Amino acid sequence: MISLNSLRRRTERLALGQNIRFARKGSIVSIEEKDPLQLIAGKRTEQEATFISTVHQGPERELARPFGIPDWKKLGILLLSSITPILFFTHNINLDKLILNWKISFDVNLVTSLIIIVLGVVAIVPKALKNPMLWLSQKTITSLVVLLLLAAFFLFKVLNLGTFSYSLDKLDLSSGIGLLCLGPVVFLAFRKSVAAVAVLVAFFLWWGFSIRGFGTETVVDLFTSENGARLLRNLTPPRWEYFTRVIDPMLLTVQTAITSTVIGVIIALPLSILAARNTTPHPVIYNVVRFLINTIRAVPALIWALLLIPFVGLGPGAGILGLGLHSVSVLTKLFAESFESVKPQPLEALNAVGANGLKTFRWGVFPQAFPLVASYSIFNWESNGRDSTVVAFVGGGGVGFLLQQNLSVLDYTNVAVLLIVLIITVAIMDRFSDFIRSRII
Amino acid sequence: MQNPNSNETSPVLVEIKDLRKVYPNGYEALSNISFTLKSGEFVCIIGRSGAGKSTLLRCINGLIPLSGGSLRVNGTEFTTLSDQEKLLLRRRIGFIFQEFNLVDRLTVLRNVLIGRIGYKNDLSAMLGYFSQEDREKALWSLKRVNMLHRAKSRADRLSGGEKQRVAIARALAQEPFLILADEPVASLDPELTWEVMNDLQTIAREENVPTLVNIHDLETARHFADRIIGIAKGRILFDGPVRDLTSDHLREIYRSNDLQKKSRYEI
Incomplete structure (x- = not known):
């Protein structure tokens, strides 16, 4: 037992009154010299730590062998x-x-x-x-x-x-x-x-x-189903006359995405300052905001829209607010994380020129986090564009509403048109946001 | 109470008496530190890593609180100031870091303007509005360190020496009555070291700003300093003009904690 021996040696050295040098990890100053008495009272020494780890984890893995020595x-x-x-x-x-x-x-x-x-x-x-x-x-x-x-x-x-x-x-x-x-x-x-x-x-x-109702037979059904094949046949040819009636709702969907993202960004920016460890004025505020945000995020945007209907009535308003609320929760977390990831040295410099917390944020944290903040916002816009389709199921207007109407009356030729428009729009938004993001970074 | 921003400079600018710093983990980083700084003086602090040099500088501009003793900067007792008043005093103390600590994504000019931020109110600082006076001051500081031609480029495009000069310009834009430099040349090559130290010394002489420089390299310290302070284990072991620094002093300052190990000055 090598470790036991080293432990004994350590005690002997202590008895002799020799100093043992050790550096405390994580502290600003390394402690070069200490009184033996203090050492005993202090924390675990390196030798103690290795002793404990050998007892708990067994012998060291032999690094030269590909699998080490198997511990039978x-x-x-x-x-x-x-x-x-x-x-x-x-x-x-x-x-x-x-x-x-x-x-x-x-x-x-x-x-x-x-x-x-x-x-x-x-x-x-x-x-x-x-x-x-x-x-x-x-x-x-x-x-x-x-x-x-x-x-x-x-x-x-x-x-x-x-x-x-x-x-x-x-x-x-x-x-x-x-x-x-x-x-x-x-x-x-x-x-x-x-x-x-x-x-x-x-x-x-x-x-x-191991879910009941999901297994190999599900996959078999997917390829042999009569009804499914009929549905696919019904989707084509799309009824293109319907297209004229789709454009306005599609634009409404994009508008919904813009509004809800702006709501999200405007509320999330100040909240995220409170929710980032390095910029929060007080840990209590940090914890409260984090808790609030996590609660909001646990509920999907569609459910928020449904819950908001009693307040603002059926229509795009509920959908926008629901999506906006969801954006707030997602963006606050992402913004806060990007604030936490900034380099701390420039913040020290700002502190040294006499800047208070607000100024340090504006000139130290924000410029460093800006690319992330911007690209998260744009990504949120894009994902809101996709989600607003689902949220529109409950609110009037938007492609989602038309989709739900046509699906419920099994009018698949219309659904085909709607899906094609939806796919193209989402693809355009995706390209657009990629382009902007590549410009910022 | 005296106004911390008063422009009248007393001959003794920094007066430190029995300064003591104990970290929360019980480690005594500094003890019994007493010295004074006069205007225009260029002082180098030498000592081993962990001797307390950085801690001392950070105590002087209030980045970390003292545990005891008195510290008078420009006639104002620092220890009794409120946080707000400390900010007002600190905006007139330039600090230069080893790692330059510029904000990478901002332009050089913006980085220098950050030196003016202590003088702005919250609103204009948030909006990023700097008056013509501020801008002229910043441009003048850049010119002072020969970096005016890079004013529009982003800070992360600069080389190490250029970054440090911008950092010096940022300190200058603060209209400092004291400049503290913590290992300003430790990450620069010997040639740049010489240039940056030269800049610092010239500024100290011409602007009459006392400068306190932490430095590892003894040769550089000897060449530039008017006065050298040697620190070991949180205590001042030497304080005097360069010519008085003997190898005996050096042996004391650079003595290893390991008794067996010999310092290079002990041969």
């Missing part, structure tokens, strides 16, 4: 713990269903406030314990206050979230035990075993493909 013990565990789940999942080993009749119910307000407090404590306390100065910093105090206010907001039922209830009648034992058997594989995957990761990916994909 590990491979055996891997094989066993990937075959047993297969047997369970395919019900080759069949266990009965467990009758449970469990009922879970809790007050959502109470649990939400508890979760907020626990998450806050997890985010703040370990950092502050390491660095006691943080307790008194303005950032920590504001974070705590906001956290408590949020928790109180939910606790005192300002917004009543009701009671959650879920009843679990029976449990499929085979699948449950199969999942448990995968435990060692997950453990090995975290220990950076490539084979274990491959096994996990394989299971994940297998689960994805």
